Ligand SMILES: Nc1ncnc2c1ncn2[C@@H]1O[C@H](COP(=O)(O)OP(=O)(O)OP(=O)(O)O)[C@@H](O)[C@H]1O
């Protein structure tokens with residue numbers, strides 16, 4: 001399946017969960033991790049909730065690899081900038097112009113926890129949920145089908161466009177367009193790539209719109225679905241609990257903010 | 261109101277939005293490949309705003325970041341910024357910024373004011389000093405002007421040239437792009453500072469580091485970094501869309 | 516009784532000066548298979564869009580005259596109701612893929628989902644339609660992974676599965692090889708015999724001569740010829756106007772000037788040509 005998604009097919013309990021259950025769990029983890037007035041909440045949730053879930057979903061190895069490669073630039077950046085360039089604070093040591101501050105290191109460590117939480121949460125969700133299944137479940141709870149159409153279509157055409165952009169880039173190169181060299185040369189290369197890409201696809205719009213209207217896209221009859229995704233009563237209740245927890249953690253944050 | 265919003269989402273626009281998102285992502289990644297110091301990842305969003313209106317533009321922006329988030333989780337928390345960009349592009353479109361040709365002097369003015377403020381901004385930051393209590397003080401405008409008079413004159417000339425040669429008759433679009441960029445820089449800073457500790461994991465982090473070293477707080481460093489990169493980037497994106505819409509036969513602009 | 520009835524139809528696209536259709540009068544009976552021919556820009560696609568309701572509902576512009584299909588008046592209907600009666604497939608197969616589906620089977624079911632066909636009715640309908648057009652073995656493939664000709668078959672099947680009364684096809688075989696073209700023309704012929712009405716814009720005159728019931732020739736937005744394929748396709752009216760003309764017709768026309776072709780009627784297909792020259 002050549003789509004813009006990280007989905008990894010496995011036979012696992014996590015994969016079999018109703019997509020919305022996973023979506024609301026992910027949302028809960030992100031909200032709790034970012035709002036709870038506990039600085040280390042991010043690390044805690046990653047270690048004791050997300051990692052076990054990734055193991056349950058039988059994707060742990062892939063998952064760790066992707067989380068690591070995506071988070072690393074951020075982590076390096078945040079550590080360098082916030083520990084070395086922290087304005088006022090207690091220096092750990094001083095060497096030449098470098099003087100990492102304790103406060104900076106603490107801040108950087110807290111930030112790393114949040115970054116990993118956001119990355120890991122999204123990645124685990126994306127790895128274990130088929131985008132079309134997510135859309136079907138959204139439709140089942142009443143999200144307008146036009147929104148579902150937009151999202152699934154996007155996931156299919158993004159890889160095509162990324163390829164198309166490279167193809168145009170190569171074509172323009174072979175016609176003598178310079179794409180290496182100094183900033184000025186590279187900047188000038190952008191327009192001859194962007195214009196054909198965008199103009200070409202704008203001309204497609206009319207026909208694509210005709211094609212889906214011809215297939216009843218705007219019909220006002222009650223839609224049906226070829227694929228049905230099973231939900232369970234237990235998961236329905238679970239989602240309600242997640243939602244309550246989300247609200248509770250926001251309340252906790254507000255209360256804490258008010259008291260300090 | 262609800263009727264008006266609904267009207268923005270004709271079948272043509274519903275088809276256009278995925279294409280626009282794909283354009284955002286494809287060009288966004290291309291720019292990285294060409295190692296250019298801009299993002300250009302909202303051309304599609306601005307395009308939808310210009311053709312369809314603010315709500316369709318906002319949806320395009322938000323979905324771009326959320327969907328990009330499936331591959332690049334860093335983008336997702338900024339979905340609201342992208343939505344505001346699309347919304348503002350829609351307002352600009354309603355005001356005719358993408359249809360009308362501006363007089364060239366307006367483009368010169370927009371360019372000059374832009375580079376002038378940017379210069380002032382950077383100089384103010386780089387001349388800031390921290391006292392012992394950790395309080396940051398900035399130099400006064402008068403000091404800056406007298407000290408760097410030549411730099412300011414050069415900046416105004418460069419800006420005027422950018423306006424004349426780059427913006428050409430797209431002064432209205434350029435102006436709206438600038439405004440949009442400033443708004444984007446301000447509203448994205450809190451998320452960048454809080455969720456990501458002020459970094460983007462990319463080249464612009466150097467700027468954040470520079471501002472931090474000059475004594476600015478995390479939030480203001482991030483905002484300052486945004487204020488340097490966002491207005492220029494959005495001005496370019498609005499310009500590109502202006503160019504595209506001018507070269508597109510009228511029948512393809514239908515909604 | 517005519518299932519398609521166009522009277523004095525004149526149509527101008529928005530922002531254009533010249534009418535794309537001029538005073539068209541065009542009636543089609545149920546179960547007829549009508550081919551529409553004409554040089555580039557003659558208005559074939561516009562005529563197709565008019566019967567399919569997209570002119571004027573989708574394109575806007577100015578339409579005068581009346582367009583009726585199956586007793587309903589286009590100007591008094593909505594496009595989303597109109598498409599339930601009239602199916603449309605067109606030339607570029609790539610743009611007809613919905614993009615919202617991952618397999619050919621799901622792609623074909625897309626229209627049925629939209630119009631609310633229950634799931635247990637949907638599956639047999641998709642299977643039957645795929646069997647009809649010979650693409651059953653593609654069911655689990657991604658629509659994007661197919662060849663142009665295969666995609667055109669999927670586009671056709673996606674419309675057929677909706678069981679329209681009238682089928683409008685705008686150059687539906689442009690990307691198919693001769694074998695594929697023959698199969699598709701055969702399928703359409705069968706459908707017409709079962710009572711489906713078919714309008715097809717097409718350049719391939721030899722196929723038209725073999726399969727269509729009637730030919731309508733458009734030139735600069737006007738119908739300049741309308742009749743049985745054999746007569747219409749060899750009509751002198753078409754000469755010199757940029758129509759695609761069968762090479763057998765051209766050869767026989769030359770031969771007639773020198774007295775080599777003795778029959779009154781000119782041939783369109785190889786068989787007719789062979790038969791005609793056999794009398795020499
Ligand atoms: N959407 C449109 N807006 C404006 N003019 C159009 C539009 N579509 C077609 N036209 C014009 O209408 C006329 C008829 O075009 P049409 O596409 O119907 O021709 P055609 O016979 O299908 O040609 P072809 O063989 O190239 O497919 C042409 O002059 C064309 O330029």
Ligand SMILES: [Mg+2]
Pocket residue numbers: 559560561685
């Ligand atoms: Mg045509």
